[in-house]
Amino acid sequence: MHEQMPAGVMITEIVEETPSIRTFVFDRKIAARPGQFVMVWVPGVDEIPMGLSSPSSITVQKVGDATAALFAMHEGDRIGIRGPYGNGFSVSGRTLAIGGGVGASPLLPLVAAGQVDTFLLGARTASELLFTDRIRGAAALMIATDDGTAGHHGFVTELISRVDLADFDHICICGPEVMMAAVLAILDREGCTERGQFSINRYMKCGVGLCGSCCTDPHGLRVCRDGPVFSGDVLLDSEFGHYARDASGSRRRV
Amino acid sequence: MVALYPGPIEVGGIRLRNHLLLAAGILGTTGASLARILANGAGGVVTKSIGPSPKEGHPGPCLVVVDGGIINAMGLPNPSAAFVEELAALQSEPVIVSIFGGTPEEFRTVAGWFAGKASGLELNLSCPHAEGYGAAIGSDPALVEECTRAVASLGVPTWVKLTPNVANIAEIGAAAERGGADAIVAINTVKAMRISTALRRPVLGNRFGGLSGKAIFPVAVRCVYDLYEACSIPIVGCGGISTADNVVEMMMAGASAVEIGSAVVDDIGIFAAIVNDLYNPDGIDADEIVGCAHA
Numbered sequence: 001m002h003e004q005m006p007a008g009v010m011i012t013e014i015v016e017e018t019p020s021i022r023t024f025v026f027d028r029k030i031a032a033r034p035g036q037f038v039m040v041w042v043p044g045v046d047e048i049p050m051g052l053s054s055p056s057s058i059t060v061q062k063v064g065d066a067t068a069a070l071f072a073m074h075e076g077d078r079i080g081i082r083g084p085y086g087n088g089f090s091v092s093g094r095t096l097a098i099g100g101g102v103g104a105s106p107l108l109p110l111v112a113a114g115q116v117d118t119f120l121l122g123a124r125t126a127s128e129l130l131f132t133d134r135i136r137g138a139a140a141l142m143i144a145t146d147d148g149t150a151g152h153h154g155f156v157t158e159l160i161s162r163v164d165l166a167d168f169d170h171i172c173i174c175g176p177e178v179m180m181a182a183v184l185a186i187l188d189r190e191g192c193t194e195r196g197q198f199s200i201n202r203y204m205k206c207g208v209g210l211c212g213s214c215c216t217d218p219h220g221l222r223v224c225r226d227g228p229v230f231s232g233d234v235l236l237d238s239e240f241g242h243y244a245r246d247a248s249g250s251r252r253r254v
Numbered sequence: 255m256v257a258l259y260p261g262p263i264e265v266g267g268i269r270l271r272n273h274l275l276l277a278a279g280i281l282g283t284t285g286a287s288l289a290r291i292l293a294n295g296a297g298g299v300v301t302k303s304i305g306p307s308p309k310e311g312h313p314g315p316c317l318v319v320v321d322g323g324i325i326n327a328m329g330l331p332n333p334s335a336a337f338v339e340e341l342a343a344l345q346s347e348p349v350i351v352s353i354f355g356g357t358p359e360e361f362r363t364v365a366g367w368f369a370g371k372a373s374g375l376e377l378n379l380s381c382p383h384a385e386g387y388g389a390a391i392g393s394d395p396a397l398v399e400e401c402t403r404a405v406a407s408l409g410v411p412t413w414v415k416l417t418p419n420v421a422n423i424a425e426i427g428a429a430a431e432r433g434g435a436d437a438i439v440a441i442n443t444v445k446a447m448r449i450s451t452a453l454r455r456p457v458l459g460n461r462f463g464g465l466s467g468k469a470i471f472p473v474a475v476r477c478v479y480d481l482y483e484a485c486s487i488p489i490v491g492c493g494g495i496s497t498a499d500n501v502v503e504m505m506m507a508g509a510s511a512v513e514i515g516s517a518v519v520d521d522i523g524i525f526a527a528i529v530n531d532l533y534n535p536d537g538i539d540a541d542e543i544v545g546c547a548h549a
Contacts, residue, residue, distance in 0.1 A: 002319075002321075003319060003320050003321045004318065004319040005318060005320070005448065005450065005457065006315065006318070006450060006453075006457060007452065008450055008451075008452020008453045009452075039314075039315070041314065041315050041453075041457075043453055043455060044455075045313065046313045046314045046459065047313075047314025047315040047316070047459070048314070078452065078453055080315070080450060080452070080453055080457075082315075082318075205311065205314065205316045205317065205328060205331070206316060206317040206326070207317070208317065208319060208519055209281075209518070209519060209522065210280055210281070210317065210324070210326075210515075210516070210518060210519050211279070211280070211281075211283070211316070211317065211326075211328060212280065212281035212282055212283040212284065212287045212302065213283055213331065215281065215283060215284045215286060215287040216286070217284065217285075217286045218286050219286060219290065220281070220284065220286035220287035220288070220289060220290030220291075222281070222287075222522075225522075245283070245284075246310070247310035247311060247331055248308040248309055248310050248311075248331050248332060248333045248334075249283045249284070249302070249331060249332060249333040249337070250308060250333040250336055251336075
């Protein structure tokens with residue numbers, strides 16, 4: 001394997017997408033497939049895996065120390081990026097995308113590549129809906145909000161009954177694990193789990209498939225290397241939707 | 255190249271399916287990942303190092319891939335006693351639990367959790383980047399002897415993994431042997447560092463870490479060679495092994511078995527690939543080559 005030192009990149013633009021989500025654009029294009037991720041080094045704080053929302057951006061929600069430190073950064077500041085890593089989405093024919101909250105972010109490159117026909121987008125409330133304008137220009141967009149301030153009043157999973165799953169060759173999903181598990185249950189009921197591609201999130205330290213911190217039960221699959229995108233049938237009867245591991249490797253309910 | 259006769263072997267009190275083990279710290283955090291590597295052809299597996307209390311490890315970056323190797327500073331993340339249940343499904347498998355502690359008493363406590371629940375224990379007296387643990391103990395012969403004795407007295411097969419970051423590794427190996435070790439594992443990673451020129455600071459969150467991979471293979475061969483001269487217990491070679499020929503070379507230096515870690519970064523099927531190249535029903539007994547380079 002060739003050297004993979006983190007590339008130092010400069011933040012050139014910070015876009016406030018929603019009250020809790022920002023896009024950080026940097027001065028380097030990363031050749032990646034939709035759904036691949038990078039390890040983002042926030043100097044002096046930590047390094048975290050982030051999906052790419054474009055070849056030169058990550059879209060981030062403030063959830064912990066590293067993301068809080070990112071939110072305190074300004075245009076002109078430098079961070080480190082290594083990658084791209086992971087497998088990404090693999091689609092052909094007609095594709096349905098289902099995104100919840102900041103989970104819409106790794107699905108955006110699929111939209112930008114013209115590979116999404118219909119996009120089901122969910123958020124807690126109208127102001128937290130991500131990328132609506134960009135999705136609307138490229139795909140049929142259906143919206144759900146938990147509080148009913150836009151689109152369907154309820155969960156994004158409830159929009160699935162309004163489309164015909166048989167119309168789609170691939171169903172790409174990213175969002176909170178509870179939401180994704182609900183989608184998996186629907187695909188299972190409809191007998192099409194193998195058409196689902198779930199981008200899953202686990203604690204990662206190395207990003208290159210060595211340390212084992214992101215391995216899932218029962219197959220020992222590495223989310224960083226064998227994933228982060230897994231076919232729905234692989235996730236059936238797995239830890240997915242039940243538990244994940246923290247930095248020490250201890251199990252925690254999702 | 256020399257081909258070996260296939261089949262189970264015994265090294266340092268532990269029965270293995272072949273001469274190749276997964277090294278500590280690689281894909282060893284869960285029972286499922288260890289089972290995957292066993293299914294992929296490893297003769298045995300060593301777990302992530304388990305210590306007296308849960309640890310989250312160092313802040314990232316924790317690992318960087320460099321030319322010819324990998325530098326890591328994980329910081330011994332582990333779930334501690336909770337790991338016992340990870341191994342429940344692997345009871346009859348060749349699983350060795352890597353353990354660490356800050357004192358002989360802590361080593362004995364952790365060893366006690368796994369006694370009778372694993373094939374053996376490997377004492378991490380060699381991690382180069384965890385203050386108060388690992389190499390901090392492993393570079394003091396008296397402490398090495400004491401920690402080894404504290405665990406070996408439980409009657410469990412006890413392997414001791416040594417650091418190359420000492421002036422005289424043979425002296426440390428001899429101390430482990432005096433303490434009752436059943437085998438010595440050599441080597442752990444070599445202290446190393448890289449600096450990001452763009453960010454003008456060390457890449458790793460811990461600033462420095464340990465180098466593994468092909469770059470350290472010659473260092474490992476030299477250490478195994480020295481230990482073979484100084485000790486009479488079996489040696490398990492570790493450090494940069496990525497081919498069947500590397501295995502044979504390590505054996506000729508004096509190793510009775512080998513551990514493989516960083517090579518997994520290129521191919522998680524590395525064990526099956528090496529097994530395919532190394533063994534042949536017409537092959538020789540490994541005893542014919544172990545230490546033959548000393549003649």
